[in-house]
Amino acid sequence: MSAAKTLAAMAAVLAFCAISATPAFAEEEEGKTKMAWFVGGKELTKGENVAVASPGSLDSPAVFNSPGLSLKISCSSYSTAKAELVGGEEEKALVESAKFEGCSESSPATCTLTSSTIATVPLALLLELRHIHNGKLPHFLKLAHPQTGTTIAKLTFTGGSCPLAGEKPLSGSFKEGVPNLESEEITHITEASGTEENNSLELGGQKVYIEGGKTLIKLSSGSKWSFKAI
Numbered sequence: 559m560s561a562a563k564t565l566a567a568m569a570a571v572l573a574f575c576a577i578s579a580t581p582a583f584a585e586e587e588e589g590k591t592k593m594a595w596f597v598g599g600k601e602l603t604k605g606e607n608v609a610v611a612s613p614g615s616l617d618s619p620a621v622f623n624s625p626g627l628s629l630k631i632s633c634s635s636y637s638t639a640k641a642e643l644v645g646g647e648e649e650k651a652l653v654e655s656a657k658f659e660g661c662s663e664s665s666p667a668t669c670t671l672t673s674s675t676i677a678t679v680p681l682a683l684l685l686e687l688r689h690i691h692n693g694k695l696p697h698f699l700k701l702a703h704p705q706t707g708t709t710i711a712k713l714t715f716t717g718g719s720c721p722l723a724g725e726k727p728l729s730g731s732f733k734e735g736v737p738n739l740e741s742e743e744i745t746h747i748t749e750a751s752g753t754e755e756n757n758s759l760e761l762g763g764q765k766v767y768i769e770g771g772k773t774l775i776k777l778s779s780g781s782k783w784s785f786k787a788i
Contacts, residue, residue, distance in 0.1 A: 559670045589670045593685075594788045596742060601788060602645030609778040610641035620750050620771020626636035626764030627722065629669075631713075633676060634660035645782070670718035671713065680705045685785065703731050711759070722762060730758040732768055740786040746775050 562740055590711040595602040602608060619632045658676040663669055683707045717723055734750045739786045752767035759766045777783055 568644070592788055593785055595645060596777075596786060597777065598783075599742065603650075604644060604646040606645040608643045608781075610643060610781070611776045611778045612638045612641055613773055613775065616771055616773055618770050618772040620639045622728075622761075622766050623769055624761055624764050624766045625768075627762055628666050629722070629766075630665050631661060631663045643777075653678065655680070663715075664725075665719065668717045669715045669722050670717055672716055673714065676711050676713065678711045679707075679709060681710065692734055693759035702730075705736050709758075718737045726762050727763050728759070728766065730760050730766075732759045734768070734771070735770065742778070742782040742784045743756065744776060744780060746783070748773050748775060 575603075595608070597608050598676040613636075614637070616634065619634060621630055621632045623630050637655060638654075638656050640654045656678045658678075659674060661674050661676050662671055682703055710730070711728045712725055713720040714725045714729060734748050736746065736748050740747055749772045750770060759768070
């Protein structure tokens with residue numbers, strides 16, 4: 559496999575694809591506001607599930623960038639086993655499985671990924687709507703942590719002089735921007751937030767920042783949907 563593309567997408571995808579998503583809370587200056595999913599103008603209540611369509615591709619590549627390792631990896635597409643919004647009162651969401659495909663590294667040149675597919679472990683997610691006053695990323699979807707342990711995925715590199723040779727765990731948590739999620743729309747956009755909010759994802763003891771990965775998310779029904787205060 560050529561060392562040409564870059565790792566990616568984990569941000570946008572894990573956001574709404576391959577997830578059982580449940581409402582969380584909006585964080586504002588005064589405190590926390592109760593939030594809920596809305597589909598077709600109607601609030602989703604406990605026991606109601608709505609399927610999310612898997613995009614299958616990225617509107618723009620998402621890059622996993624680790625300056626400390628001189629590592630850049632990206633994936634051009636992804637697939638999910640299951641994606642749905644789940645009404646209720648809980649804060650967390652669950653990712654059952656997500657595969658990022660067409661992945662390879664652009665640097666270091668001496669390293670090669672042994673597989674072009676990156677598969678995640680089951681993840682627990684926390685959806686947060688934050689009103690950031692600098693206006694850059696008004697909303698975030700936080701991919702909190704693996705359901706067990708700290709490893710999100712395992713990457714294996716080869717190469718005679720590759721400093722990353724062998725299996726390396728990708729661990730920690732990260733966030734991605736979800737602009738205008740409070741607005742009822744057919745399509746919502748998710749995109750990784752780079753260094754602004756991603757500061758706990760690590761590989762080989764070095765920070766990894768997710769950049770780009772713009773993804774368009776729709777419901778399987780084609781209905782308008784949102785996540786807002788109730």
